[in-house]
Amino acid sequence: MRQLIENRLLPKVQKPVRYLGTEWNSIHKDWKQIPVRMVFAFPDVYEIGMSHLGLQILYGLVNERSDALMERVFAPGEDMEGLLRQHDLPLFSLESYRPLTDFDLIGFTLQYEMSFTNILNMLDLARIPLRAEERGDKYPLIVGGGPCATNPEPLAPFFDLFLLGDAEEALPELLEVLKTWKEEYIEFDKQEFLRQAAQIAGVYVPGFYNVEYTATGRVAAVTPTKPGIPARVRRRIVADLDEAYFPTKPVVPFMETVHDRAMVEVLRGCTRGCRFCQAGILYRPVRERDPETLARQAEMILSQTGYDEISLTSLSTADYTCLEPLIKVLMDKHQHQGASVSLPSLRADAFSVNLAKELQRGRKSGLTFAPEAGTQRLRDVINKGVREKDLLEAVTGAFEAGWTGIKLYFMLGLPTETDEDLAGIADLAHRVLAIGRTISREQKRTKKVRVTVSVSTYVPKAHTPFQWEPQVSLEEIRRKQQYLKSSLNKGITYQYHDAELSFLEAVFAKGDRQLAQVLELAWQKGCKFDSWREHFSFDKWLEAFDEAGIEPGIYANEPLDPAATLPWDHLDMGVSKRFLLRERERAFKESLTPDCREGRCGGCDVCQGFGVDLVLKGGKV
Amino acid sequence: MEVRLEYSVGKEVRYLSHLDFLRLFIRALRRAGLPVAYSRGFNPHPKLAFGPPLAVGITSTCEYVDIELAEPVPVAGIIERLGQALPKGVTIKQGKEIKGKTAPLMAVIERARFQVKVPLLEGRDQMDLEQAIENLMNRSGIVVMRNTKEGPRPKDIRQGIFRLAGKEENSSAVLQMELQVGSQGSVRPDEVVRGLIELEGIPLQQEEMEIQRTGLFLFKNNGLVTPLEIL
Incomplete structure (x- = not known):
C-alpha cells in the first residue's frame, strides 16, 4: 500500500508532506513485537493536529512502553480523500501505512464540536461501521478524549468509550486491560472488555447507559443498564505535573504547522473563574510545574528538535508564579544560541506587556488582549477580572514600546448583554486607537496604528456556570454584529465569526444523544471540515435537522431548568453543581468571585473531591 | 567559517518543498x-x-548548500555531526571549506543534468526512441505549455536543452538530459518529456x-565544473 500511495497518490496532492509519517522523532515500531496497537486520530488536517500538545504527550507516553505502539492519522485533505476513494484504498496510519482496521484501538481527540463530522468521515474512509452496535467484536475500539468528551452525548452511539480528564492517567490503565485480552484470551469479546474497562476511573462507556426523555424530548434521566457500572463517571487528574510524563522528543513536522515551535507546559488548570469558560472548569485545580523541571525539559526539547523558539504554554501563562525566574533561566541558557521564548497569550495588564517587551525579538507587529466584554458591568457578570485601567495601561505600554497593532478580543451575546455593552466595545476600541495615534505622533512614527476588534459569538458550554443559559437567537446575533459594526469608526478593523457556525456549536455543545442522527445525516449530505468557511454549508445542516425531525433552536436558544437533569449530569468534572449555581447567581448580581490562588477557597469542591490541592511553586499570590 | 556541502535527496524526502x-x-x-x-x-x-530549488517529487544525487558557522569546525566533523541529525533520505556526500569570496550558488549554477525514467505505454507502434529524440533535437523550436502566474502560456524550451539521450529498458524510456537552470531561466525535465509526447508522438506515461x-x-x-570543483 505504501508504494502505491507514494508513487501514485502523493504526486497528485497539494501537500504531500502531510502524509509522509517519517518526520524527525517519529516512531516506527516493529508490529510483530508489540501486542497493543493504537492510532491517535485527529479529526482535522495535519498542520492543525500536529500543533496539538496533547497528541505529542500521548504519542510519547504510549510509545515509551515496550508493550504498546501509537501511530498517527489526520483528516485527509479533500484531494487525498478523493484519491483514496477513487483508488478504493482505506484511510491509513502515517507511520506504517496500515489501514486503521489493523489497529486495536483508534483514539480520537475531541477538541471542538465542529470537527464531529470529520470523525464520521474518517471512520467511513477507514471502512469502519459508524455505529458501535454495528461493529461487533472484529473492529478496532473507537475511543474519544479531550474537552468535548466531557459532553460527548451527540457522539455517544459512534464510540465504544470515552476517557474523561487527563488521559495520561486512564489511557495506560486501559491499555493494560487490552494487553491482558490480547495475551490471555483467544477471542475478543467487546462487551466483556468494555465491562472491565468501565471499572477504570475516568472511563465512560456510553453503551452501558440508558437515556430517558421527557414528553418534550429533553433528557429526563441517564442510568446505567448493568450492575457494577458507575452512575456517574468522574474525570481523572494528574496530581503532580513534576512526576507526570512530558515528551522531550516531540515529532518535528517537515512542513510549517500552526504552532511550529517547541512547547513546555508550565501549568495545567486556571482558577481565575471566568464564568463563560469551560476550560477553567475542566482542568481544575491549578497545578504548576517546577521551574527546574521546565528548564530541564526545555533544554532537552530544544536539543532534540532543533527548534529555535520555546513556547511556555498553559491556559494562562502570565499567572505562573515562577514565570520571571523561569524566563530568565531560559534566556540565559538559550538566547546566545539564537533561541527565543514566547508566550501563547497575554493578560491585559502592564506586567504582561513588560514581559512581551522582554521576549520580543524582531519586528513588533501585533499584540492581542482579551477584555472579552465592553463594559465593567458585563466583565463583572462574567467574572473577567480585567479593569479598564489595566487594559489602557497595557496598550499604552505596548504602543510606547513600539508595537503598532493591537487586537482586542471580545465575545458577543454574553448573558445579560445589552446594546450599551456593545457600544462599550466600540468606545474601548476608539480610546485604544486614540492612545495609539497620540503616541505615534509624539514619537514621530511613520507606521500606521492598527486596532482590530475581533468578536466571536458566545457559546454556552456544559459544566460552566452559564450552562443553563440560552445562546441569543441567530437573528439577534446578526443584529448585534451589525449594531457593533455601525458603532465602530472607520479606523478600526472589525472581524466577526459566522453566526450560523456559532449557532451549531451551541447546539452540539449542550446536545444529547438524539443529535447523533443529525450528525450522521449531515455527514451523508457532505458536511465535513465545518469550521472551515469554504466547506461550511448551513443549508445542509438545516436539511439534516429537518429530516431528523429535530428543532436545533431547542438546544441552542432555550434556557434549561436548574432543577432538571442535564444530558451531561452523569459526567462528573469534580466541580459541584452547587458551586456552578452559586456562580450563576453571583453573575446576575454582578458580583466577583476571587481567584482561589489568592488564598480564599471559592468552594468549587475539586480539591476536596480529588484529595488534591493547588500546586503553586512560588506560593499563593 | 563558510562551508559548501553536497548532499543527496532520496525517495523518503522527495516531496519536501524548498x-x-x-x-x-x-x-x-x-x-x-x-x-x-x-x-x-x-x-x-x-x-x-x-x-537552485529542486522541484517537489524529484530525487537528487547532488544538491548544494553553503553554510556559515560562527566558529570554525573541521569539515569532516560538520559532515559527520550534521549527518546524524538529518532524517533518512538526506545524506551529506562531501564538503569543502569556502575560503575567500564566492558568488551565491543560486546565481552561478547554470546547468542541471537529470535522469528520467518513464514507462512506455503498451500497445503502441514500435517507435524508435533514439530517432524520436534526434528529431526533437533537430527542431528549431520546441513549444510546450508552461503554467505561469497568469495561467498556461506557450514556451519554447529548445534553447534550454543542451543534451538529450535515451534508451529503452524494461519497457520504460530512460532519458538523460542536460538543461538550462538558474537566474537566466530554467527548463524542467517534465517539459522535455511532454515535448517528446506531444511533438514526436512517443507514448510515454507521464504520470x-x-x-x-x-x-x-x-x-x-x-x-562545466561542479560547485565543489570550483573551490
Missing part, C-alpha cells in the same frame, strides 16, 4: 550543535544558501515518471 528543506537544515544544524552564524538586524536568520537530478554545474573557462 522551504521545507531550509527548515530541515536549520533544525538539523541546531540538533547537531553546530554554531550557525546568524545575520544581524531586526529579524536575525541563520546564514544558509542553497542552489509514472521518476526524475532524478544527477548534476549541477557552473561555467569556468568555458567548461
